[in-house]
Amino acid sequence: MATPRVSWTPERPVQGRLFVVRVTAAADEPISSVRGIAGETLHFERSGDGDFESLAAIPIGVEGTMRIDLTVVHSDGREEVLSATVPVSAGTYRHESLNVAPGLGSPLDSARQARLRRDQAKAAEVSRLAHRTPRLWAGDFVMPREARVTSGFGNGRLFNGQVSSRHMGLDLEGAPGDAVTAVSRGVVALVDDFLLAGNIVYLNHGGGLLTGYFHLSEQLVAVGDTVEAGTPIGRVGATGRVTGPHLHWVVRYGSTSVDPRSLPGLPGPG
Known part of the structure; x- marks a missing residue:
């Protein structure tokens, strides 16, 4: 069985900023819901193109990467656990x-x-x-x-x-x-x-x-x-x-x- 695709925008979120996590179903593997955590609880909703999207946040103190843990619920009731590592760009802050x-x-x-x-x-x-x-x-x-x-x-x-x-x-x-x-x-x-x-x-x-x-x-x-x-x-x-x-x-x-x-x-x- 094909695995759903996990992506995010922007590709390299910046410390102290919001970004969007997206879960795209594999062909012929429809999804009914998604839940997950990326530091904070994620709240996925189905977008206009059928993907599931949630806002997420990079804390200002996170350096290097941040982990996303997801549970994808397929339309047949089967649950699939996924994880992804998001590369984090350093923010530019001054005194x-x-x-x-x-x-x-x-x-x-x-x-x-x-x-x-x-x-x-x-x-x-x-x-x-x-x-x-x-x-x-x-x-x-x-x-x-x-x-x-x-x-x-x-x-x-x-x-x-x-x-x-x-x-x-x-x-x-x-x-x-x-x-x-x-x-x-x-x-x-x-x-x-x-x-x-x-x-x-x-x-x-x-x-x-x-x-x-x-x-x-x-x-x-x-x-x-x-x-x-x-x-x-x-x-x-x-x-x-x-x-x-x-x-x-x-x-x-x-x-x-x-x-x-x-x-x-x-x-x-x-």
């Missing part, structure tokens, strides 16, 4: 130097650390929810606002000369009150006030995918609302731990943060 008030660059006290852990737990639950939710998005994604990128994804942050963190989102320029819109169809999963991120909105797009919008001056949606691409969800602000007004935009596949510009239909990071 950004920020001079901030001492309070913004200093370690958190115990009370703030506890609050941060609570915030992280809430965000982690949205990641789990996205894996439990069927895919809601369809077609290409749009930007949450057409604006200049002021800080790229994956860059190392030096606060007052000391390496403090890696920037796991994309910063877009904006003035207080400027509109922020949903990038695709989804359900509002979380509206809250976080210690570092300020006023936030998380959207669950299903199939493992979620997006977050941070430092908002105003949130225009409520948990449970269904939004479409272009729906206003908030306004640019400077809430939380920031040096000035902007939109910090986060995209995750499960718990894996990726460059938002690697979403389907967007121009890409370059």
Whole structure:
């Protein structure tokens, strides 16, 4: 019996970006479903040409290769286990130097650390929810606002000369009150006030995918609302731990943060 073909696009995914895994049935060997893991759970759907496709994510710290493990269910009920090794290209990330008030660059006290852990737990639950939710998005994604990128994804942050963190989102320029819109169809999963991120909105797009919008001056949606691409969800602000007004935009596949510009239909990071 012929084996289904496993492929992916692009051929060499980059650290910190999304890619698409595709399973093509062999001749006269129809497939009824596919399940699998590539770091995170994969969520396959049948595409227009009959192949099965799923988004996947390369964590920013993965080097060299990443393994994909699949179970293909044939139309006769037979299951076939497949694996593949994806070559990973290194991302190009730089260090950004920020001079901030001492309070913004200093370690958190115990009370703030506890609050941060609570915030992280809430965000982690949205990641789990996205894996439990069927895919809601369809077609290409749009930007949450057409604006200049002021800080790229994956860059190392030096606060007052000391390496403090890696920037796991994309910063877009904006003035207080400027509109922020949903990038695709989804359900509002979380509206809250976080210690570092300020006023936030998380959207669950299903199939493992979620997006977050941070430092908002105003949130225009409520948990449970269904939004479409272009729906206003908030306004640019400077809430939380920031040096000035902007939109910090986060995209995750499960718990894996990726460059938002690697979403389907967007121009890409370059």
